[in-house]
Amino acid sequence: MTVKMTPSGSATDLIPLAAHRRILHGDLGGKILLGLMAALIVVVPILNLAVPSDSPMHISTYAVTLMGRYLCFALLALSLDLVWGYCGILSLGHGAFFALGGYAMGMYLMRQIGDRGVYGDPVLPDFMVFLGWEELPWYWLGFDQFWFAALMVLAVPGTLGFVFGWLAFRSRVTGVYLSIISQAMTYALMLAFFRNEMGFGGNNGLTDFKDILGFSISAPSTRVALFVASALALALSYLICRAIVRSRLGRVVTAVRDAEPRTRSIGYRTDRYKVWVWTVSAMLAGLAGALYVPQVGIINPSEFSPLNSIEAVVWVAVGGRGTLFGAALGGALVNYAQTLLTAWLAELWLFVLGGLFVAVTLFFPRGLVGLLRRREGS
Amino acid sequence: MQWLDDTRAFMRRDQVFDIVRPVASSGRVDTRHGPILYLEDVTVSFDGFRALDALTLYIDDGELRCIIGPNGAGKSTMMDVITGRTRPDNGGAWFGQRLDLLRMDETEIAQAGIGRKFQKPTVFPRHRVVENLELAMAGPRGVWSALTARLDRSTRERIDEVLEEIGLADQGRALAGQLSHGQKQWLEIGMLLMQNPRVLLVDEPVAGMTHQEMDRTAELLTRLAGRHSVVVVEHDMEFVRSIARKVTVLHQGSVLAEGSMEEVQSDPRVIEVYLGE
Numbered sequence: 001m002t003v004k005m006t007p008s009g010s011a012t013d014l015i016p017l018a019a020h021r022r023i024l025h026g027d028l029g030g031k032i033l034l035g036l037m038a039a040l041i042v043v044v045p046i047l048n049l050a051v052p053s054d055s056p057m058h059i060s061t062y063a064v065t066l067m068g069r070y071l072c073f074a075l076l077a078l079s080l081d082l083v084w085g086y087c088g089i090l091s092l093g094h095g096a097f098f099a100l101g102g103y104a105m106g107m108y109l110m111r112q113i114g115d116r117g118v119y120g121d122p123v124l125p126d127f128m129v130f131l132g133w134e135e136l137p138w139y140w141l142g143f144d145q146f147w148f149a150a151l152m153v154l155a156v157p158g159t160l161g162f163v164f165g166w167l168a169f170r171s172r173v174t175g176v177y178l179s180i181i182s183q184a185m186t187y188a189l190m191l192a193f194f195r196n197e198m199g200f201g202g203n204n205g206l207t208d209f210k211d212i213l214g215f216s217i218s219a220p221s222t223r224v225a226l227f228v229a230s231a232l233a234l235a236l237s238y239l240i241c242r243a244i245v246r247s248r249l250g251r252v253v254t255a256v257r258d259a260e261p262r263t264r265s266i267g268y269r270t271d272r273y274k275v276w277v278w279t280v281s282a283m284l285a286g287l288a289g290a291l292y293v294p295q296v297g298i299i300n301p302s303e304f305s306p307l308n309s310i311e312a313v314v315w316v317a318v319g320g321r322g323t324l325f326g327a328a329l330g331g332a333l334v335n336y337a338q339t340l341l342t343a344w345l346a347e348l349w350l351f352v353l354g355g356l357f358v359a360v361t362l363f364f365p366r367g368l369v370g371l372l373r374r375r376e377g378s
Numbered sequence: 379m380q381w382l383d384d385t386r387a388f389m390r391r392d393q394v395f396d397i398v399r400p401v402a403s404s405g406r407v408d409t410r411h412g413p414i415l416y417l418e419d420v421t422v423s424f425d426g427f428r429a430l431d432a433l434t435l436y437i438d439d440g441e442l443r444c445i446i447g448p449n450g451a452g453k454s455t456m457m458d459v460i461t462g463r464t465r466p467d468n469g470g471a472w473f474g475q476r477l478d479l480l481r482m483d484e485t486e487i488a489q490a491g492i493g494r495k496f497q498k499p500t501v502f503p504r505h506r507v508v509e510n511l512e513l514a515m516a517g518p519r520g521v522w523s524a525l526t527a528r529l530d531r532s533t534r535e536r537i538d539e540v541l542e543e544i545g546l547a548d549q550g551r552a553l554a555g556q557l558s559h560g561q562k563q564w565l566e567i568g569m570l571l572m573q574n575p576r577v578l579l580v581d582e583p584v585a586g587m588t589h590q591e592m593d594r595t596a597e598l599l600t601r602l603a604g605r606h607s608v609v610v611v612e613h614d615m616e617f618v619r620s621i622a623r624k625v626t627v628l629h630q631g632s633v634l635a636e637g638s639m640e641e642v643q644s645d646p647r648v649i650e651v652y653l654g655e
Contacts, residue, residue, distance in 0.1 A: 247526070248512070251505060254505065264484055265494060267573070268519050269485050
């Protein structure tokens with residue numbers, strides 16, 4: 001990027017006045033992303049609900065849901081980019097926050113089933129009746145209320161993120177060691193959630209959802225509403241991340257990424273900054289998971305699988321680390337590619353994904369965004 | 379009979395209990411008695427090697443002090459003790475009369491007003507020069523205040539002023555990583571100035587500089603003394619001669635000689651260990 005030199009203007013003009021002023025200034029990618037979300041929010045509902053299904057312009061409900069899932073993955077990638085791209089913390093466990101947000105939403109959806117379950121118990125979900133439980137565990141209380149579940153979607157991943165970050169960053173665990181313990185965290189949670197005694201449906205997880213906020217979860221209009229909610233969440237989260245990155249806090253955090261001891265020596269408590277960004281990122285990942293679960297109709301412990309977290313890292317790397325919109329792009333595109341490829345070469349997908357990561361690391365370390373920028377520059 | 383000794387030591391109260399003493403690491407820097415930094419009997423050992431051996435050193439408020447000494451004399455360790463990176467085995471370190479540096483951590487010390495320039499220039503390479511200065515600026519360091527921070531007019535003027543002072547007014551927009559070695563050193567001094575510290579610890583400011591750059595650095599440092607106390611650790615004798623008013627020679631972790639450059643240079647012990655080489 002070239003900077004226009006104006007002899008009279010002071011160089012301090014380059015520092016944003018405040019985080020919220022002209023938030024998209026000079027952010028072409030962000031403008032495109034937000035424009036795209038706005039277009040999708042308007043066009044997709046029309047093409048799905050208003051255009052008759054025999055028209056070539058019609059978008060099937062299946063496709064709407066699929067796109068909604070891509071947006072959730074884009075949001076997960078965005079949250080990961082905030083910590084990895086800007087703060088240099090490579091998390092190999094962000095899937096845990098995603099899954100926890102998903103479980104919080106899943107618990108709400110389970111309680112919405114009411115007496116329509118197989119066993120017809122008005123309060124207990126099917127798996128609890130099956131296990132012979134008499135009453136609801138305390139941590140399931142309140143999840144019949146949407147507002148409570150929505151709060152937990154942010155609070156549970158946020159609390160885990162805060163505690164994990166507090167312990168890890170205060171002890172100055174960095175680099176590879178942090179990546180490994182974040183991976184261990186998600187693996188431990190996976191093993192825990194597999195156990196029936198945990199009260200989260202064990203192996204099978206939570207499924208057979210009936211409705212959300214009183215609307216049937218399989219109705220096309222509900223699907224479209226979920227899609228729109230995902231697009232809005234992505235756009236809003238993008239703006240939040242962008243505001244963070246543009247604030248002085250964002251500049252401190254990037255300074256931590258590039259030279260942490262130096263940042264400490266000029267008087268910043270770098271661990272607090274890291275905990276803060278990490279917690280925000282965990283909450284965004286939880287939000288992504290919460291939007292994902294009603295669209296796929298199931299949440300089970302395999303969402304905690306370390307592989308999922310590693311995949312998310314690949315999305316960010318492919319899209320372009322440290323650009324926010326690039327990460328979102330990567331999250332959506334790589335998953336689209338996966339949908340296409342698994343249709344014919346299901347068993348090859350993991351090799352393709354691995355190859356993609358190696359290729360990105362070796363040949364275009366700045367990801368797709370870097371590739372586009374280079375072309376633009378030349 | 380260990381317990382008896384312990385009991386006697388406990389009973390013999392010709393001093394007050396530690397818990398009754400006022401907390402030392404609070405309040406403002408008190409320099410009414412002259413010195414701003416007190417190092418007394420500071421001893422640091424690493425695996426049996428004594429990097430500092432009962433070092434006692436006082437720095438006056440507003441003075442420019444040069445510290446010289448051969449490799450391994452303990453110069454950098456001394457700076458580590460002052461900035462809270464290394465805890466001494468023994469001795470005391472005070473900032474003014476009231477602030478006990480040994481009870482404060484690195485960030486608290488930096489916030490209290492001791493700034494340090496490292497031997498190897500470390501700027502934030504992917505931030506612009508102005509952003510480097512902005513980050514170093516004195517002020518609240520909390521997470522929330524950083525999130526809502528605004529850049530007001532007086533801050534901008536202060537940044538411009540420092541840019542001018544360190545001679546980088548034309549480079550404000552450049553990424554700090556693209557500056558030359560000498561410019562990075564100046565930017566670091568500029569960052570120190572933005573912190574507005576009472577004491578500047580400057581570790582080898584002219585290493586790797588050209589003669590012209592050296593002259594400018596000398597001029598910059600002498601200009602800063604008075605408003606700040608400046609402690610310069612340097613190897614380059616010519617440079618020390620050009621700025622020094624008072625020189626301290628360290629040798630094997632303690633002070634060998636102290637005085638003006640002429641006095642120090644004529645001291646036979648100094649000649650033996652250092653200048654005579």
